[in-house]
Amino acid sequence: MLVDSHAHLDSPRYGNDREAMLVRAHDAGIGAILSIGIGEGPAEMHQALDICREYNGRPRLPRLYASAGIYPHNTPEADDAALAKLDALLAEPEVIACGEIGLDYYHEGAPHDAQRAGLIRQLEIAAARKRPILIHCRGTNESVDAWQDLFPVLEEHWKGTGLGGIMHCFGGGWDEARRSLDLGFLVSFAGNVTYPKAQPLRDVATRIPLDRILVETDAPWLAPAPHRGERNEPAMVAQTAEVLAGLHNIAPDEFAAATTQNFLRFFHLPPLVGN
Numbered sequence: 001m002l003v004d005s006h007a008h009l010d011s012p013r014y015g016n017d018r019e020a021m022l023v024r025a026h027d028a029g030i031g032a033i034l035s036i037g038i039g040e041g042p043a044e045m046h047q048a049l050d051i052c053r054e055y056n057g058r059p060r061l062p063r064l065y066a067s068a069g070i071y072p073h074n075t076p077e078a079d080d081a082a083l084a085k086l087d088a089l090l091a092e093p094e095v096i097a098c099g100e101i102g103l104d105y106y107h108e109g110a111p112h113d114a115q116r117a118g119l120i121r122q123l124e125i126a127a128a129r130k131r132p133i134l135i136h137c138r139g140t141n142e143s144v145d146a147w148q149d150l151f152p153v154l155e156e157h158w159k160g161t162g163l164g165g166i167m168h169c170f171g172g173g174w175d176e177a178r179r180s181l182d183l184g185f186l187v188s189f190a191g192n193v194t195y196p197k198a199q200p201l202r203d204v205a206t207r208i209p210l211d212r213i214l215v216e217t218d219a220p221w222l223a224p225a226p227h228r229g230e231r232n233e234p235a236m237v238a239q240t241a242e243v244l245a246g247l248h249n250i251a252p253d254e255f256a257a258a259t260t261q262n263f264l265r266f267f268h269l270p271p272l273v274g275n
């Protein structure tokens with residue numbers, strides 16, 4: 001059984017077939033999905049939790065968990081009301097993480113200082129609510145500039161909490177991976193690790209210890225290799241997991257068991273029973 005550790009189930013791209021998409025995930029062996037609550041901005045931060053509440057308990061569906069957070073490019077909207085909403089969402093039992101939050105210098109968007117300030121305020125709220133964080137970090141083109149800004153913030157404002165986090169859709173090099181592991185983070189890989197030009201990323205994934213690695217779709221984006229460019233969905237996490245299992249030289253079942261254990265252990269969640 002697999003866990004998709006990062007999917008945007010509230011995307012309008014699932015507006016016509018959300019339940020069927022979740023059934024396909026269940027039938028593909030996906031036991032749980034972490035639904036990311038960033039929406040198109042803070043006004044939609046609650047949508048992932050709403051989806052959990054709508055679908056959990058129905059037969060033949062994966063178990064759903066939610067996050068809430070303000071995406072780096074939405075940090076100019078991180079006013080007191082938005083941060084109060086984040087705080088209230090993180091108090092809900094289904095909302096197990098704060099994210100995705102972090103720094104994005106790749107796309108044109110919020111100024112770097114606004115991103116940094118918004119990140120720090122969210123770290124303070126997540127710490128008070130004792131929720132681990134989901135980090136999005138992407139530098140300018142091939143540069144590690146965003147990582148160089150990220151790590152000092154995490155050292156100063158997060159490391160001491162001992163709560164750790166997940167580096168989502170990891171795209172850094174080995175130095176960034178090692179520093180993430182040193183901070184107590186898990187490292188999660190998405191469909192882009194399957195792309196032909198991603199050999200450097202595959203080399204990093206090969207070196208992540210099996211008890212610190214996760215797999216995700218980042219659906220509806222980043223469909224793995226055979227489906228690249230299509231709408232992604234949690235059922236396709238199996239293809240990325242198979243590539244990662246191959247890198248670790250183990251059977252897909254063994255990789256699935258390890259990553260599922262990592263997810264459940266990290267968030268202190270009950271075991272997934274055959275559903």
Ligand SMILES: [Zn+2]
Pocket residue numbers: 006008036100218
């Ligand atoms: Zn995402």
